[in-house]
Amino acid sequence: MGTLGFMGWLGLRHAGASMAWMPAAQGRVFKIRDNPGMSKTDHFIGALDDALRTLFAKPHASRPSPQARLRRESESVHITDTLSAQDKALSASLMRVNHVGEVCAQALYSSQRLATSDPRLQRQFKHASQEETDHLAWTQERIEELGGHTSYLNPLWYAGAFALGYAMGKFGKDPMSLGFVVETEVQVERHLASHLSRLPAKDWASQAIVAQMQKDEIQHAQDAQKAGAQELPQALKTLMGLSAKVMTTVAHRI
Numbered sequence: 001m002g003t004l005g006f007m008g009w010l011g012l013r014h015a016g017a018s019m020a021w022m023p024a025a026q027g028r029v030f031k032i033r034d035n036p037g038m039s040k041t042d043h044f045i046g047a048l049d050d051a052l053r054t055l056f057a058k059p060h061a062s063r064p065s066p067q068a069r070l071r072r073e074s075e076s077v078h079i080t081d082t083l084s085a086q087d088k089a090l091s092a093s094l095m096r097v098n099h100v101g102e103v104c105a106q107a108l109y110s111s112q113r114l115a116t117s118d119p120r121l122q123r124q125f126k127h128a129s130q131e132e133t134d135h136l137a138w139t140q141e142r143i144e145e146l147g148g149h150t151s152y153l154n155p156l157w158y159a160g161a162f163a164l165g166y167a168m169g170k171f172g173k174d175p176m177s178l179g180f181v182v183e184t185e186v187q188v189e190r191h192l193a194s195h196l197s198r199l200p201a202k203d204w205a206s207q208a209i210v211a212q213m214q215k216d217e218i219q220h221a222q223d224a225q226k227a228g229a230q231e232l233p234q235a236l237k238t239l240m241g242l243s244a245k246v247m248t249t250v251a252h253r254i
């Protein structure tokens with residue numbers, strides 16, 4: 001029994017959850033926290049399950065990758081094969097940075113689901129995290145196609161984002177937590193816009209993925225705003241921007 005299998009077993013024992021870890025018809029897996037009436041400890045185990053899944057399991061997207069349409073339209077030309085070695089290396093580095101952003105998004109939504117006791121917000125965070133799982137799967141697949149690797153520091157990024165998200169949810173309460181989501185998504189959206197101009201012109205596959213991610217992040221920010229987000233102090237926004245700069249610079253290399 002692997003680590004994930006163990007966590008599933010632990011979750012089943014603890015929560016009495018009948019559906020957890022059972023593969024569904026379309027290759028998706030029910031998460032431990034999908035079961036109603038769970039205690040705080042069950043949610044904590046669910047958060048641990050989220051972390052193990054993000055860091056060690058292959059993510060499954062619920063939507064087809066945006067590059068699937070491109071594959072259909074140009075069956076005779078494999079997009080990746082038309083790229084130079086230099087372009088592939090650049091694209092792989094940029095997509096690794098985007099993948100790190102998605103690792104952090106998983107940590108952020110998982111920690112905030114744990115921190116809030118509002119079932120409506122828990123559902124909203126869960127919905128957003130499912131779309132972030134699509135982003136995680138698409139970026140990971142694209143990195144593999146480009147012959148690159150995901151960041152070696154992903155456990156560190158995850159832990160940092162989780163701690164920050166939990167602190168925001170617990171000590172800032174829901175409006176501050178939602179404000180943190182809005183600011184994070186806005187900064188990610190700006191960052192993705194910059195990547196659209198930096199990706200090699202011929203790498204349509206990566207561009208299609210990043211463009212769809214950008215649309216989704218805008219929607220996540222709008223949803224959090226509608227749910228009652230509070231504007232964050234400028235100093236905190238600046239600090240978040242600086243932390244993101246450190247993360248993107250490091251992740252570009254390792």
Ligand SMILES: [Fe+2]
Nearest residue numbers: 102105132135
């Ligand atoms: Fe995302």
Ligand SMILES: [Fe+2]
Nearest residue numbers: 185216217220
């Ligand atoms: Fe997002």
